[in-house]
Amino acid sequence: MKCWLSAYAPQGAICVEGVHFLEHIHSLNAISLRVLHSPTNLQTPRHSIVAEASLGSPEIRHALRRHRAAGVILEYLPHPDMETIRTTLQSAGLRHLVIAQAAIPVTVCTHTFDHFVELRSKRERQRTRKLLRLVDDADGSLCFSVITDGAQVAPLIEECLALEQASWKGREGTAILDKPEDARFYRQLAQDLAAAGLLRLALLHDRAGQLVAFELCMAWDGRLIALKTSCSERHLDLSPGHVLALLHIRHCCADPTISLYDVTGNGLSPAPHLLRYADRQELLWRVILFAPGWRGRILQLMWQARLRLRSVKRFVASRCG
Secondary structure, eight states: HHHHHHHHHHHOOOOTTTTTEEEEEEEETTEEEEEOOOOOOOTTTOOOHHHHTTSSSSHHHHHHHHTTOOOOOOOOEEEGGGGHHHHHHHHHHHHHHHHHHEEEEEEEOSSSHHHHHHTTTTHHHHHHHHHHHHHHHHTTSSEEEEEGGGHHHHHHHHHHHHHHHTTTHHHHTOOOGHHHHHHHEEEHHHHHHHTTOOOEEEEEETSSSSEEEEEEEEETTTEEEEEEEEOOGGGGOHHHHHHHHHHHHHHHHTTTOEEEEEEESSSSSHHHHTTTTTTTEEEEEEEEEEOHHHHHHHHHHHHHHHHHHHHHHHHHHHHOO
């Protein structure tokens, strides 16, 4: 959280009972509403907060009044929190919406890697064995490594950022290096994770030593969370992203401290290439708390209209498809 606030909110944040919020403006035509928003963005899902400890408290109501806010929006909350949050909000008499926001592919790593492979389809098993030979054979064309040492992080992170910049993300202007605040966040996060012993930087090099794929991950509470990944487009014939994911899963299966391999994402329909090695999907949620009074009522109407419009678009898309 310190890294995130330093990169994206250097002016500071509002703190309510230990939970940080930023002020955002939600607009509809001539109407502008101030909203207290959890500090997150598309690249950093699931900032840990203790929502149930704060949402039902008088302090949140005081904060809404003090900042003339129409509501509070919390994003990327993990599934186990939902029932507690619903109960808390209902008992507090607060109007709210709970919306599924993202589906995260998760691979169970408490079994052997051979067991993982056996759970795949026959076609995937054959492809997995073929891809792993690129690394396992004596004359294989790829080399795998996992970095945790903070002394090696800075130059390797620069290699990773340059690799992503050279991909389609760089051409579309969505790579980390395209935004100074993104680059600042990931550089500092990698250093801080390494210092805390939580960094897992999985790398794939060719035999000439050129980086062809990376996964920047955080080990947390028995879960390996992939925060950022990319691969070289010049090596696509080797399927470097797929190879690296398989090797990292195999590494996790041999690590007794890791039980889940978690590929973060921001939509409810994960890409097919992420699902090929997932054992299940976990939902993350958006919780919107509406302030008492006219501001909260208008914000609620805005969100209800947005959800209805989204449903109509999906219905039209399904009919057209």
